[in-house]
Every structure is written in structure tokens, then in C-alpha cells.
Amino acid sequence: YTPSAGLPELRQAIADKFQADNGLSYKPNQIVVSNGAKHSCYNAILATCERGDEVIIPSPYWVSYPDMVRLAGAEPVIVQTNERNRWKMTAEEFENAMTPRTKMVIMNSPGNPTGSVYSREELEAIVAVAAEEDIYILSDEIYEKLIYDGVEHASIASLSKQAYDLTITVNGFSKSYAMTGWRLGYMGAPEAVAKAVDSIQSHSTSNPCSFAQKGAVAALKGDQQPLSDMHDEFDMRRNYMYDRISKIANITAVKPQGAFYVLVNISQLGLNSQNFADRLLSKANVAVIPGAAFGDDRTIRLSYATSIDVIKKGLDRFQDFCRTL
Ligand SMILES: Cc1ncc(COP(=O)(O)O)c(C=O)c1O
Incomplete structure (x- = not known):
């Protein structure tokens, strides 16, 4: 076995990647490596949401988010977006969907299935709404490297101290490195969330595959x-x-x-x-x-x-x- 949250050398390499690519300072103990970004998302939801909580999800959404929320006992609240706004949820639509039970919002930029990319300003407006009620932001950034026309990818957690404290940043190796079957994803999160996720993982799946983790270190450190x-x-x-x-x-x-x-x-x-x-x-x-x-x-x-x-x-x-x- 490796440590359940991943090999120290991989967590360090991921911390270095977050710093270099996303302007994010995560310490290795804020990083948990899991069996795919899918597992990271599910772990993050399990660690933060429970029965009675609501999770806001802009639609069209990546297929698994609502079911992950239901598996945690919480309720998905779907916000329908439209083509006119390039399939993106506005801060106003987000605010209108909030109730006293809202615990989290799930953001996915660049998005599957929409291909939409939220601008820095749009994300700042979303963060401002989330910060009013201390709503967690799960930011699935797995397509960050597949972005076109010179559009910028902004990592939500990098926008402000408030954003950093509320955001769980998920990424992985399936898309950027085409390592789908290796099953490796990861999150950078506030320390308490990372600790809870580590605990959930250690009691459910233990560490992700040891030698796949070695491959991930090579991917991050090798020729890009x-x-x-x-x-x-x-x-x-x-x-x-x-x-x-x-x-x-x-x-x-x-x-x-x-x-x-x-x-x-x-x-x-x-x-x-x-x-x-x-x-x-x-x-x-x-x-x-x-x-x-x-x-x-x-x-x-x-x-x-x-x-x-x-x-x-x-x-x-x-x-x-x-x-x-
Ligand atoms: C938005 C999104 N998040 C997460 C994943 C899952 O990635 P992984 O293979 O790392 O579990 C996918 C894969 O299709 C995806 O489209």
C-alpha cells in the first residue's frame, strides 16, 4: 500500500503543478489522490454534504453529479442554462436557486457536455454569491488544458482568499494526459476537507493503484x-x-x-x-x-x-x- 491519500512524491508534484499552472498554493496535506476525478468529486461531496442539504448544479451537467449528490443523501437542485448564455449559469440564476439548505455548487469549466468556459469575471460573480452564505464550490477542472481560441482558464480557488477557503479543486490525468484507464484524479482542498476525504478514502478504497501513481509522477515531471x-x-x-x-x-x-x-x-x-x-x-x-x-x-x-x-x-x-x- 501507499498512504491512502497518495504517494508523498505525487502529492508534492501535484502541489507544484497547482502552483505553476493555476497560481494555487496547496500544501501536500491539502491534496488527496483518488481513483479518477470521478472518485475525487464523489469523495468531496461525501465529505461535505448530507441528508437535508441541497447542491446546485447548472444543467446541462456532467452525467454523474446529481447521482453522486443523491448517494450522499443530499438533493440536487438543477439550474437550467441556455444557448443564449453559451450554456452558462449566471450569478443571478445561482442566487435565485439558493435556499437556507444550499451546501454546495458544482462548477465544471471547461464543461462536459457544453464545451463552455466561464470567464474570470463570471466566476468572480459566482464566488461573490457563494461567499454570502459560505457555500462550498466544487470546481471540476479536468478539461483545463483543452481550451481554445486563446480563452483563459481561471481556477476558482485562485480568485480570492474567500474563494480559496470555499473551493475544492478537482483535476486528473484522464483528459490532459489521456490516462483514462489508469484511474487517477486528485483534489486540492481546505485542510479540514482534505483530512475528511482522506479518512473516507482510507475506509472505503484505500490508496489509488501504487504503480499508476508512479506513472502520474512521470507524467507531471516529464516532457509536456x-x-x-x-x-x-x-x-x-x-x-x-x-x-x-x-x-x-x-x-x-x-x-x-x-x-x-x-x-x-x-x-x-x-x-x-x-x-x-x-x-x-x-x-x-x-x-x-x-x-x-x-x-x-x-x-x-x-x-x-x-x-x-x-x-x-x-x-x-x-x-x-x-x-x-
Ligand atoms: C467533467 C468530468 N469530470 C470528471 C470526469 C472523470 O474523469 P476520471 O476519468 O478522472 O474519473 C469526466 C470524464 O468524462 C468528466 O467529463
Whole structure:
């Protein structure tokens, strides 16, 4: 076994990364390494939320957040966003969803499935609302390196002392380093939260895989050029996919600024997201995720985390299918 919160050398390397990339000073005892960022999010929710608490989640959301909240005994409160605001929750919408039971808000920028990136100013406004009632902010920043058009990634915890004290910053190796199966994610958190998470982890899963942790140290300390090559490849695929989608009649999409998805609004086609996805799969052999899974039945999600040849073929079929509706 390693220490349940992770190898000291990995926690130190993560602390160094937070400092260098995000302007965040976390001591190694504020860092817990888990079995994927998914596990980090779940641990963070378990450590802070309980029955009677409410957790605000902007929709469309990453599929697992509401169920993680329910597993902790708390209640998800969904705030519907829209294309006009690039699928982002405003501070006003956040404030309107707050009740005396609100314990946490979950932010995910760059976002899955929306590809949206919150600006520094938008995040500052969210922090101002959270700070009024000492609401925890779970900031899932797993797509931080996949961000385009010169847009800036702002880490919420770096915005102010108040933000730092309320925020649990989650990141991991699955997206930036394409190490999905290695199952390694981590959080930087206020000391008391990190301690509680360490305790939960030590009584549930113990440490994440020891030799995968060694791989993560190598990833953080090694040559970072592959990240930038991968980023450029994703950017090319994003432009291609968005250009093709924007030329298809009766569907709309916001050009994503981050992650590797395009969220397409299909509401003018007269099918709900599950029916659309089922028919597209059976008639055209193209798999997409129905937006209902992300809390928005008007949409489907395309991914460009596959080769450009597959993307081209998939979009040819997608376009032909849309013409038949
Ligand atoms: C927003 C978001 N957070 C977390 C994860 C999970 O990452 P991991 O593989 O590190 O558990 C994903 C993976 O799809 C994701 O999209």
C-alpha cells in the first residue's frame, strides 16, 4: 500500500503543478489522490454534504453529479442554462436557486457536455454569491488544458482568499494526459476537507493503484510537449466538426471553447434526445449521447475524441440522417 491519500512524491508534484499552472498554493496535506476525478468529486461531496442539504448544479451537467449528490443523501437542485448564455449559469440564476439548505455548487469549466468556459469575471460573480452564505464550490477542472481560441482558464480557488477557503479543486490525468484507464484524479482542498476525504478514502478504497501513481509522477515531471500536440489536434477536429454542424439545417450549436464535445440543439427536429439517438444509431450507425443524460432533452452530444477520418464519416452520415427528418 501507499498512504491512502497518495504517494508523498505525487502529492508534492501535484502541489507544484497547482502552483505553476493555476497560481494555487496547496500544501501536500491539502491534496488527496483518488481513483479518477470521478472518485475525487464523489469523495468531496461525501465529505461535505448530507441528508437535508441541497447542491446546485447548472444543467446541462456532467452525467454523474446529481447521482453522486443523491448517494450522499443530499438533493440536487438543477439550474437550467441556455444557448443564449453559451450554456452558462449566471450569478443571478445561482442566487435565485439558493435556499437556507444550499451546501454546495458544482462548477465544471471547461464543461462536459457544453464545451463552455466561464470567464474570470463570471466566476468572480459566482464566488461573490457563494461567499454570502459560505457555500462550498466544487470546481471540476479536468478539461483545463483543452481550451481554445486563446480563452483563459481561471481556477476558482485562485480568485480570492474567500474563494480559496470555499473551493475544492478537482483535476486528473484522464483528459490532459489521456490516462483514462489508469484511474487517477486528485483534489486540492481546505485542510479540514482534505483530512475528511482522506479518512473516507482510507475506509472505503484505500490508496489509488501504487504503480499508476508512479506513472502520474512521470507524467507531471516529464516532457509536456505531447499535451500541446494533442491540444492542437483536438482544436483542428473541433473546428471541422463545428463548421459541418453549423451548415446543417434545423439544428444549432454554440461553438465550444473547451473540452472535446459539441452540444447540438435538435429541438426543431421534433424528436426527443433518446429517440433521435436511437434512430441515428439504428439507421446511420452513428452513436451520440442523448442530452437527457445531461439534464437537457433538447440536445445531443457529439464527441471529437476520435480520429478525423471517423469524425468525417460520422458527420456525413449524421447530415444525411438529419435530412430525412
Ligand atoms: C467533467 C468530468 N469530470 C470528471 C470526469 C472523470 O474523469 P476520471 O476519468 O478522472 O474519473 C469526466 C470524464 O468524462 C468528466 O467529463
